[in-house]
Amino acid sequence: MPEIPLLDLLPSGLQTLTLILLKIIAIVTPLLLCVAYLTYAERRVIGFMQVRMGPNRVGPIGLLQPIADAVKLAFKELIIPAGANRFLFILAPIISLSAALSAWAVVPFGPDRVLADINAGLLYILAMTSMGIYGVIIAGWASNSKYALLGAMRSAAQMVSYEIAMGFALVGVLMAAGSLNLGEIVNAQAGGFGHWFVWPLLPLFVVYFISGVAETNRAPFDVSEGESEIVAGFHVEYSGMSFSVFFMAEYANMILISVLSSTMFLGGWLSPFEGLVSAETLASPLGSLLDSGFHWFVFKVALFLFFYLWFRATFPRYRYDQIMRLGWKVFIPVTLVWIFVIGVAIAAGIGPWFD
Amino acid sequence: MVEQLVFYALSGILVFAGSMVVTVRNPIHAALFLVLSFFTTAGIWLLLDAEFLAMTLVLVYVGAVMVLFLFVIMMLDVNLVVLREGFSRYLPVGILIAVLLGLELSMVVGASQFGLDIVPAPAHHGAGYSNIEELGSVLYTVYVYPFEIASVLLLVAIVAAIALSLGEHRKNRKGQRPEEQVAVNRKDRVRLVQMAAERPDSDTP
Numbered sequence: 001m002p003e004i005p006l007l008d009l010l011p012s013g014l015q016t017l018t019l020i021l022l023k024i025i026a027i028v029t030p031l032l033l034c035v036a037y038l039t040y041a042e043r044r045v046i047g048f049m050q051v052r053m054g055p056n057r058v059g060p061i062g063l064l065q066p067i068a069d070a071v072k073l074a075f076k077e078l079i080i081p082a083g084a085n086r087f088l089f090i091l092a093p094i095i096s097l098s099a100a101l102s103a104w105a106v107v108p109f110g111p112d113r114v115l116a117d118i119n120a121g122l123l124y125i126l127a128m129t130s131m132g133i134y135g136v137i138i139a140g141w142a143s144n145s146k147y148a149l150l151g152a153m154r155s156a157a158q159m160v161s162y163e164i165a166m167g168f169a170l171v172g173v174l175m176a177a178g179s180l181n182l183g184e185i186v187n188a189q190a191g192g193f194g195h196w197f198v199w200p201l202l203p204l205f206v207v208y209f210i211s212g213v214a215e216t217n218r219a220p221f222d223v224s225e226g227e228s229e230i231v232a233g234f235h236v237e238y239s240g241m242s243f244s245v246f247f248m249a250e251y252a253n254m255i256l257i258s259v260l261s262s263t264m265f266l267g268g269w270l271s272p273f274e275g276l277v278s279a280e281t282l283a284s285p286l287g288s289l290l291d292s293g294f295h296w297f298v299f300k301v302a303l304f305l306f307f308y309l310w311f312r313a314t315f316p317r318y319r320y321d322q323i324m325r326l327g328w329k330v331f332i333p334v335t336l337v338w339i340f341v342i343g344v345a346i347a348a349g350i351g352p353w354f355d
Numbered sequence: 356m357v358e359q360l361v362f363y364a365l366s367g368i369l370v371f372a373g374s375m376v377v378t379v380r381n382p383i384h385a386a387l388f389l390v391l392s393f394f395t396t397a398g399i400w401l402l403l404d405a406e407f408l409a410m411t412l413v414l415v416y417v418g419a420v421m422v423l424f425l426f427v428i429m430m431l432d433v434n435l436v437v438l439r440e441g442f443s444r445y446l447p448v449g450i451l452i453a454v455l456l457g458l459e460l461s462m463v464v465g466a467s468q469f470g471l472d473i474v475p476a477p478a479h480h481g482a483g484y485s486n487i488e489e490l491g492s493v494l495y496t497v498y499v500y501p502f503e504i505a506s507v508l509l510l511v512a513i514v515a516a517i518a519l520s521l522g523e524h525r526k527n528r529k530g531q532r533p534e535e536q537v538a539v540n541r542k543d544r545v546r547l548v549q550m551a552a553e554r555p556d557s558d559t560p
């Protein structure tokens with residue numbers, strides 16, 4: 001337990017509570033900063049991909065742009081449309097954001113660096129991310145708007161469909177790791193980048209990440225927003241802070257999917273050079289970079305986030321029936337077949353993953 | 356102490372949400388209260404160390420079943436006035452049935468059958484206890500045949516549902532065939548016609 005001044009003055013029950021709250025703050029504050037700067041990175045990266053500058057006016061190379069945006073959104077008027085269901089209208093963005101943030105409780109940032117080290121971590125994440133749909137559906141219905149309702153319907157059908165493929169991909173991971181605890185899943189991949197689960201689970205990895213893009217309603221699966229078809233989908237009627245809460249939830253979910261992909265398939269905080277570099281090199285100043293640690297985790301997550309932005313700049317939006325076909329007729333059969341293959345591989349003890 | 360507080364808070368919300376499900380006018384609100392009651396039930400199961408059941412309840416019922424429920428309810432054009440017609444006429448019968456049900460329930464699951472002296476409170480397991488492992492090891496050894504039969508039943512249900520939805524309309528079904536859409540050739544669809552830019556003089560009146 002880390003030493004925190006003045007903590008001993010509190011009664012013991014409150015001490016645990018304070019410690020947990022401090023840990024939550026230590027996770028959520030950097031996360032929200034990441035969300036803010038992810039929006040900046042998105043505009044810059046897509047800008048460069050489309051040969052334009054992106055935001056570069058506020059602060060040096062536009063670095064203060066997210067803060068300016070946040071201030072602008074915070075001071076905008078919050079409009080509740082006539083005929084909207086007031087309570088649910090306000091509740092919807094809150095559900096979205098709380099579902100997006102609560103899944104972070106079980107994410108391991110390093111060995112034993114996790115808020116809640118529970119056995120059923122993987123199940124917990126699946127359950128919490130499935131709660132996010134309610135924000136979208138309730139927003140669509142409570143807005144009392146046809147566009148919003150259409151967006152909510154599309155998004156609900158899409159998220160329910162892709163959740164199945166996602167769940168099956170996770171079944172493959174739990175078979176390979178033999179545990180539902182995310183920390184143990186990472187530890188099962190120890191021993192250099194050849195031991196990571198990407199290699200034996202490559203189809204599941206691809207299915208998982210694409211389903212993750214669909215789950216977060218990002219391009220090319222952003223039919224729930226589809227600005228050229230239904231204005232802005234489920235959050236047409238939202239303005240100011242209530243809109244920005246949806247926005248934060250979407251980006252927090254993007255980061256979550258990237259974190260989970262890197263944790264379950266790319267070995268989380270593990271270094272790819274494990275077992276390849278000698279102990280002397282590890283002791284040298286350069287060695288700490290090559291050793292496993294939080295920086296590898298950040299690097300892998302950043303890679304996946306870059307993929308998100310890259311997809312958005314590259315692919316045109318999927319047609320709705322094609323999304324459904326991809327989810328039900330391609331991804332689910334692929335995952336089912338591959339789960340069987342993994343079962344055989346585990347029974348045969350194929351190394352270096354299953355021996 | 357804390358556990359009891361959590362239990363009473365969760366059960367309070369559960370009873371409240373359950374009674375709201377059957378009393379609120381708006382079907383969407385009723386469905387959302389049902390979601391809330393599922394969620395609190397999951398919380399109570401967590402208190403019993405049944406984390407697998409709790410998570411699956413949230414995952415399956417809250418995350419999938421109720422979403423489809425809401426989906427259908429939002430599409431329906433429910434006329435509330437018609438739904439509430441004759442409420443006072445059926446009220447005595449309804450109350451009678453409710454009282455009967457309540458009596459039966461209290462007889463079956465009351466303290467005389469499920470009191471603490473007959474069924475002792477479940478023991479708490481330590482931090483290393485995994486509910487999922489326990490369930491799995493029982494499910495695939497002792498109860499393997501019931502488990503397999505249940506899964507086969509579900510498979511039959513899936514096949515039946517798909518067969519029903521394909522059904523009699525299989526002949527004139529208007530589904531899309533992506534492989535044909537992808538294999539489309541410009542030559543089969545577009546015919547370029549060469550025309551003179553002006554009409555000959557003889558055509559003009």
